[in-house]
Amino acid sequence: MKHWIGICILILTILAISFVVAANINVLVPSTNVRTLAEIYLKYTYYPWDKYFTAMSPEACTSIVWDFRGLDTVFETMVFYLAIIGAIALARGVPLKLPREIKGELGLSLIVKTVTKIVPVLIIAVAGSIALHGHLTPGGGFQGGATAAVAPVLILVVFSQFYLLKRGVNKNSMLLLRSIGLTGIGITAFAAVLIGLATGHYAFVLQNQPKPLAPDISLPAFVGGQLISGSLWFFNFFEFLAVAAGFTIVFLLITLPEKLAEAKEEKHVAEGGEK
Amino acid sequence: MTLLDIVLIVIGEIMIGIGALADLIAAIGMNRFPNFYLRLHAATIGTIWGAFLPLVGAAFVAAGCKCLGEYRWFMAGGALITAFIILILGPAGSHALARGTHRSGIVPVEPKVVDHLEEDESMPTSQETREIGEEEGGSP
Numbered sequence: 445m446k447h448w449i450g451i452c453i454l455i456l457t458i459l460a461i462s463f464v465v466a467a468n469i470n471v472l473v474p475s476t477n478v479r480t481l482a483e484i485y486l487k488y489t490y491y492p493w494d495k496y497f498t499a500m501s502p503e504a505c506t507s508i509v510w511d512f513r514g515l516d517t518v519f520e521t522m523v524f525y526l527a528i529i530g531a532i533a534l535a536r537g538v539p540l541k542l543p544r545e546i547k548g549e550l551g552l553s554l555i556v557k558t559v560t561k562i563v564p565v566l567i568i569a570v571a572g573s574i575a576l577h578g579h580l581t582p583g584g585g586f587q588g589g590a591t592a593a594v595a596p597v598l599i600l601v602v603f604s605q606f607y608l609l610k611r612g613v614n615k616n617s618m619l620l621l622r623s624i625g626l627t628g629i630g631i632t633a634f635a636a637v638l639i640g641l642a643t644g645h646y647a648f649v650l651q652n653q654p655k656p657l658a659p660d661i662s663l664p665a666f667v668g669g670q671l672i673s674g675s676l677w678f679f680n681f682f683e684f685l686a687v688a689a690g691f692t693i694v695f696l697l698i699t700l701p702e703k704l705a706e707a708k709e710e711k712h713v714a715e716g717g718e719k
Numbered sequence: 720m721t722l723l724d725i726v727l728i729v730i731g732e733i734m735i736g737i738g739a740l741a742d743l744i745a746a747i748g749m750n751r752f753p754n755f756y757l758r759l760h761a762a763t764i765g766t767i768w769g770a771f772l773p774l775v776g777a778a779f780v781a782a783g784c785k786c787l788g789e790y791r792w793f794m795a796g797g798a799l800i801t802a803f804i805i806l807i808l809g810p811a812g813s814h815a816l817a818r819g820t821h822r823s824g825i826v827p828v829e830p831k832v833v834d835h836l837e838e839d840e841s842m843p844t845s846q847e848t849r850e851i852g853e854e855e856g857g858s859p
Contacts, residue, residue, distance in 0.1 A: 563808065
């Protein structure tokens with residue numbers, strides 16, 4: 445009897461939502477008017493006629509995230525990497541090493557392995573396109589990196605962790621990649637200042653296009669006829685590297701085989717240490 | 720709009736309709752079937768008949784619609800690639816689920832006529848990794 449009540453509530457909810465949408469009640473349905481702030485963003489996101497306010501990127505989200513409020517995003521990135529640093533610090537001393545010999549075949553069955561040989565290539569290609577076109581189409585560095593991190597997870601589950609470790613995808617190489625990404629973000633943030641110091645002009649940190657107080661310094665919006673939106677392409681690319689590597693480290697740590705941890709504990713107990 | 724376009728659109732719409740029907744059947748099956756393996760069968764009906772077929776149908780409809788301009792080929796290609804990925808991923812995923820469940824032995828296999836996998840697995844196998852406890856320390 446109880447599930448009939450649930451079904452009735454579900455059907456009534458669906459009917460009520462349909463009624464609200466069909467009757468176009470203004471309180472519940474968002475209005476079609478755009479507020480002034482949104483109008484400014486939509487106007488200036490790609491507006492080459494006013495070089496002092498535009499971000500030169502047709503993608504409003506990316507231009508807000510890495511240009512209009514770029515400093516916020518730097519701090520967000522810092523929070524995210526502090527979390528990952530915390531995970532790595534918690535797992536220090538945990539062995540991420542190959543066993544001396546592996547007996548038998550690891551991982552799932554041949555069917556799943558064959559499919560998994562095809563899919564990670566597609567995932568990484570899509571992730572690259574999301575990240576590198578982040579200033580043109582919806583997407584960006586973080587989204588592309590998170591997508592790319594799905595490929596190692598798939599390989600971890602299907603082929604086992606040793607498959608990745610044997611091919612050099614371990615904690616240290618991923619830390620190196622992550623550090624390259626973060627250093628790239630830092631250099632891109634200070635690029636305008638460095639150029640300004642070298643040429644003797646005023647410039648801002650996180651500056652992309654020329655600003656009223658720093659009219660002489662700007663990062664190129666076009667390279668070889670292709671729109672790269674100044675610093676946005678570089679931010680997206682380095683964020684892609686950093687996020688993909690950071691997530692891969694976390695996934696490597698949380699999928700540590702229990703046998704390794706158990707073996708270490710037994711050894712510890714056998715040596716007379718406390719548990 | 721030529722005859723070929725109309726034929727493409729009609730075939731595509733029929734495929735999308737079959738997909739909707741298959742999704743309904745799969746949903747009923749997910750609710751009504753008594754155990755895991757049978758529900759997995761209903762779920763794969765939803766992925767192949769209810770996702771692969773409508774995507775191919777959507778590709779046909781996009782290819783037939785001249786009103787969409789040149790971009791219809793992008794839509795058709797995207798739909799076909801997605802359909803292909805679902806076609807290879809759906810069976811592999813359901814296979815992995817079914818195999819994992821069977822090996823762990825959580826769910827009894829019923830109704831059962833013959834179970835070759837059980838006969839294969841009753842033979843002794845050794846997939847243990849041995850001697851993994853030594854020579855690991857990491858940085859303290």
